[in-house]
Structures are given as C-alpha cells and as structure tokens.
Amino acid sequence: MTAWDLRQALDTRRQEHLYRQRPLVTSAQGPAVSMGDHQYLCFCSNDYLGLAAHPEVRRAFLQAAEQYGVGATASHLINGHMQPHQELEERLAKLTNRPRALLFSSGYMANLGVMSALLGKQDAVFADRLNHASLIDGVALSGAKSVRFGHQDLPHLASRLESVRARRKLIVTDGIFSMDGDAAQLPALAHLAAAHDAWLMVDDAHGIGVAGQTGAGTVEAQGLSDEQVPILMATLGKAMGTFGAFVAGSEQLIETLIQFSRTYIYTTALPPALAVATLASLEVLRQEPGRREHLNNLIRRFRHQASENQLPLLASESPIQAIIVGSAEDALQLNQFLLSEGILVTAIRPPTVPRGTARLRITLSAAHSNEQIDRLVASLIKAKQKLPGSFNYAGQ
Numbered sequence: 001m002t003a004w005d006l007r008q009a010l011d012t013r014r015q016e017h018l019y020r021q022r023p024l025v026t027s028a029q030g031p032a033v034s035m036g037d038h039q040y041l042c043f044c045s046n047d048y049l050g051l052a053a054h055p056e057v058r059r060a061f062l063q064a065a066e067q068y069g070v071g072a073t074a075s076h077l078i079n080g081h082m083q084p085h086q087e088l089e090e091r092l093a094k095l096t097n098r099p100r101a102l103l104f105s106s107g108y109m110a111n112l113g114v115m116s117a118l119l120g121k122q123d124a125v126f127a128d129r130l131n132h133a134s135l136i137d138g139v140a141l142s143g144a145k146s147v148r149f150g151h152q153d154l155p156h157l158a159s160r161l162e163s164v165r166a167r168r169k170l171i172v173t174d175g176i177f178s179m180d181g182d183a184a185q186l187p188a189l190a191h192l193a194a195a196h197d198a199w200l201m202v203d204d205a206h207g208i209g210v211a212g213q214t215g216a217g218t219v220e221a222q223g224l225s226d227e228q229v230p231i232l233m234a235t236l237g238k239a240m241g242t243f244g245a246f247v248a249g250s251e252q253l254i255e256t257l258i259q260f261s262r263t264y265i266y267t268t269a270l271p272p273a274l275a276v277a278t279l280a281s282l283e284v285l286r287q288e289p290g291r292r293e294h295l296n297n298l299i300r301r302f303r304h305q306a307s308e309n310q311l312p313l314l315a316s317e318s319p320i321q322a323i324i325v326g327s328a329e330d331a332l333q334l335n336q337f338l339l340s341e342g343i344l345v346t347a348i349r350p351p352t353v354p355r356g357t358a359r360l361r362i363t364l365s366a367a368h369s370n371e372q373i374d375r376l377v378a379s380l381i382k383a384k385q386k387l388p389g390s391f392n393y394a395g396q
C-alpha cells in the first residue's frame, strides 16, 4: 500500500496565498475577543445583534440544559423532536408570517435538503453567480441543471429563463449577499419567477434578525408575500447568535421536506437547549428594537467616515461592509497589519470569492460602540497610508 501524496495540493495553496489558517479565539465571542494573551476588536463575526453572549440567551441555554439535558439523541423522526423544537418552529413561522417552519441542524444542510427534496434531473436551478456555496452544493446534490446568471443581472436571468427547458424552475438567491453585503432585488426576481412559472427561494442567512420592520428579514423589508417567495431559508447561527437553521413556507412544502429531505431525516436533531436559547434570542429581538437601530447607526457612521477618508467600500446598507483588495497576498498583508493594530478582520480569498476579488469583509454588530467604529476607521486609514496599493482596486 503506498501513501497518498497530499503535499502538492497543500503546497500549491500556500504558493497562491490561499492557505487557510484558523485564528484561535480563547474568550467568548463579542466586540472584543482574546487570542491567547492578546485582545482584538473583532469585525468579522456574523453576530450582528450581539446575541451570542447576551445574558438572557445564556441563561435560557443553561436552564434548558438542566431541564432537557444536552443531546436530542436521535433524528426528529425517531424520538429527537422535542417540545423546544416544536415551539421554536411555531415562533419562526410567526416571525416570517408563514404557515409553517422546519428546523434544520445548519444552514448548509437546510440548503442541501431543500434542493435535493424538491428537484431532480428534469429540473433547473437559476442561481446568482455570488450565491453562497451551500446553495451551489445543493444544486449539485439534487442533480438539477445548474444555470448561473451574473450577479444581480436580471436581464441575463430573464434570457436564461427564456431559453432553458425544465420540469420545474427554481430561482435561488441570497437575500443579503454574504461576501458583498448588497440586498437581492426581490420584487424583480419574483416578477420574473411569476412570468416563467418558476419558484423563488431566498437564503436570508444575513437578513434574518437584521432587515425588515420586525427583523423578519429581507423578504419583509422588501414587502413580498409567501406566494412570491414560496421558500424562505435562514440560519440561526448569525444574527440570532445561536446555531441551526430553518425553512419557512406552506404546509405542503414543510411536509414534503419532512418526508423527503435527507439532510433533515438522517441527522440528529439540534440540542433542545439551543432551541430554547434561540427562543430567547427571538424575545430579545422583539423587546429590544433599539439593537437594530444602533446597528443601523453604526453602519451609517462607518460608511460616512469611510467616504470622508476615501476608503473604497462596496455599496451595502447591511452590516457586511467589504473593501475589495484584489490579490490574495495583499489581502493577507492587510489582515496582518490590522492585527498589529489590535483589529481582527479575516481576509476573504478565493474560492470563497471570485479570483482577483480577495477582500476585507468587515462586519458590524449592535454590540460595537461608536468609539470602536472610530478605532476601526483610524486603523484602516493607517493601513491605507502604509499599503496604498491595497486600496485602489480598479475592478476585474
């Protein structure tokens, strides 16, 4: 038996400046985190509302662990479906104003599960070029034809809908694009879906909790009905500060997923305490609308200061604020410089983003203060003086 040689692929990754390393966080998550002996201001978590370490959420989690233990011990269809899961599903259905919701163990699995349950070889999925990897993998697993369209390029989508034949057509999009921060144009997408007898699925991983009057997400913010968006998916691991994910939609959709979604059926249910913690997050969301207000103020403050100092941000009203650097090497250098300033912003590189668009993906949270935003801007200004080449990306 000869050993496999894994070295070459690793070496290539390194040479291309695409090698991944995991920063080791030794404290709780929050606006400031420890890595060993050092403290950093963190601007890369998806804890947009600062709920991951919220006292009410922690307390709910601990109490539920006392009451229900830790593991769910089996899948939902065996004996793992517990009262907290049921309650959380009902609350999520109410939040999203849909007949039902179904919990999944993660957003990645929800996307795989939805597509593989609903689609097969005779079908086609029309996907924005910048959709999240889990949506792309979901199409592959389903066996449906994959049709990509340019980012937010609706004429391109229209022409693809026109020319591709399929039994079912599904248009799928991030609600807020995960690496760019811009919002999908849902009314226009819904219009195209209706015109071509297609369904529209929105992955609102970054919109839930943040966008919309009640925090129900991008679909609420843009005023679409559940007929227009029959499949709404979102994760609980980001603004909700916990873990897991859900799909919301009609009775028939949810029953279909329970019967046919393999990533739902063949995996252990979430720990019930996580469901209780998420219920607490939803309660904070309802009772403290000021969190979203503060977050929006921080976003405006950051964008205003960035513009005054010629820091080139992508257009985005969401907590995701990206500076495209271009080369992976430059992005890493910038990340290192910011670390020396006591600031943690991970460099996002291909294949997470298209080649030549490595970037700093800055994320803001309601847990940040105005002063922390000011510190971030001051460090970015220093970075620009030191590494000017990283701030004049001119497009691909």
Ligand SMILES: *Cc1c(COP(=O)(O)O)cnc(C)c1O
Pocket: 106, 107, 108, 109, 111, 132, 134, 174, 178, 203, 205, 206, 235, 236, 237, 244, 245
């Ligand atoms: C994070 C993310 C997911 C995956 O959700 P998890 O619960 O982390 O598995 C899916 N879609 C998008 C757009 C995401 O950003």
